[in-house]
Amino acid sequence: MHRSSIDWALLFLRVSGCLLLLGVHGLPKLLNFSHELTVIEDPLHLGAWPTLSLAILAEVWCPLLIILGLLTRLACLPILAVLLVSLFIVHPEWSLAEGQFAWLLLIIFVTVLIAGPGRLSVCGRLLERRPSAAWIS
Template sequence: MDTSRRDDRAHDWGLLFLRVSGGLFVLWVHGLPKLLYYSAELQSIEDPFHVGANLTLMVAIFAEVVCPLLIVAWLLLIVFTSILIAGPGRLALNVRLAGALRYV
């Protein structure tokens, strides 16, 4: 394998790891405490746009819980769809288990 292709593949896997872990960290550190301690967060959240603390907290929960989950789900969907379309290549089970998966 060419060195530049190996570097590109490592770069792609690194970006995937950073994006998935970043989304999960935002969910874990910011989103889940707001979701689990809703009433306590409702008392302490600031309202910079003067739309009400409840709506401000709902928007924050959407941005810190739903959006990271969508980012992670979208990235994993892209990875698995590309494997489904292009085939697993060297990761194929029939290559590794040649005798066991003969008729699959």
């Protein structure tokens, strides 16, 4: 496969996965913060405000970084943590069918974590100029 095709595929994966996460989970939490404080599960017993704030970090700010391709691998980690907590602590009773959206997001963001952002990203552009900046991808 041509390197350009891989870069376009990674861009599509990053953007589409992040837009799904933002649209379905992140933006509704951010835009309805007060209401979400009353209904959010608190599986780690941190309190509603810290739990919701961490969810917004993982579901709004991290996807925005990933879309840009900035600190992509690092930004995947909070998303993966929220997905794993959701699947194994908050909703352990879910069947595969009930949890399929979370599983698909897990597959997308583990793939991005492994592959990195590709060259069609802020980090990709920085790496072209400064190969020593590989740590920021």
